[in-house]
Amino acid sequence: MDLRQVYIFAPPAEMLLRLLGTLEEVRLLSGERQPAAVQVRLSEMIAVLATLVADALMKLGRLDQARMWYGTARAAADDAGGIELRSRIRVQAAMLPYYYGPLERAASLAKDARLLNRGRATSTGAFAAAAEARALARLGDVEGARTAVRQAIELFDHAPAGPADDAWAFPRRRLLLYLSGAFTALGEVREALRVQQEALALYPDRTGIDPALLRLEEAMCLVHQRNPSEACELASSAYLAVPEELRTEILGVRTKEVIRIMPARVRETRAARQLGELLALPTGRM
Incomplete structure (x- = not known):
């Protein structure tokens, strides 16, 4: 099974060993002379793997290491150059300050990701808007949060459907998780309870x-x-x-x-x- 599928269910501490082993293999390959297209692909793989490493470290509360790995992921994504990946890395990195602070940093990273996406109807665009919504809600920016919620729903509804069993995907259940965070922080209890129950059913x-x-x-x-x-x-x-x-x-x-x-x-x-x-x-x- 692909590491990105295993990651959804496996304990973070267990996944760290597997991710770091795969990352070392990719790093060794990227250190060799490669055709330009292959080098870009290797940089993309490093960005994704480093992000999952950072995410696992974040869940474990190893914050300094998580920040370092998010930085590695961002550098690799910028080296690869694709807008979609650069946007995704930034919104993934917003989770660390969302849970551990400062919230302003979470909102800033999500906004950067949203602006990079340029309003395109993609799962990453929906992810960025939803992440910005829940950060703004906890910061007390009611109108900003509500606007971001509407944008997240609109982008998600128009984006191509992606896989549900992939840690790199943004399926409906994750959208609902982020909307739950926004509605809960806004004190909009009825909407929060609705999306929570819909999400839990998934x-x-x-x-x-x-x-x-x-x-x-x-x-x-x-x-x-x-x-x-x-x-x-x-x-x-x-x-x-x-x-x-x-x-x-x-x-x-x-x-x-x-x-x-x-x-x-x-x-x-x-x-x-x-x-x-x-x-x-x-x-x-x-």
Whole structure:
């Protein structure tokens, strides 16, 4: 099976070894004298593999290394020269500051990707607009976020359909994940819950990282609806439902966000304290 298909389901730590091994093979080939067309193809492969390495490191919370690998991916994409790839690398890199900060950097990278795409109806264009939407929503730019949401939906609806089982694709379930982030941050609970349920239906076993992120955003919606106890219960369930090898730092960050958006007095309730205590436990002692 192709690495990009395996990546969707395999634990990030496991994928790192496989990706780095393949990347070394490609790097050795690129160091040899090659025809120009072959060299471009090798640069494209390095850009994709380096991005997946960075993504795995990001999920594991190894942020400095992730930033370095995103830089490697960007340099390789710029060397290859294709607009589609250059745009995709930038929007992929926006995930790191979206989850770990600063949010302004996430919005900037997504905007750069969107501008590179030049309004073309591609999955990358939809990806860039959706990434910009959820970053702007968390920054409080309501109108900017709503405009980006509309653009993401329009571009996605007019883009050629891509594969659903490829880590480099942007299928409907990922669009819905990004829209969930935007609607949740905007406090548009009805729309957020709608896209969350539609997205979860596209994950048959509902046990991976993305389904957990969707359920955590559902918990945030419960906070907006002033149901903090239910929110904490759902967040705990979503976090613990993920297999331990997939229960990485990125889930901890989003689970803490459920507590962070609560009013100060609510963060002192028993339910919120118990959720915080759960997150403080070392892996393997849940």
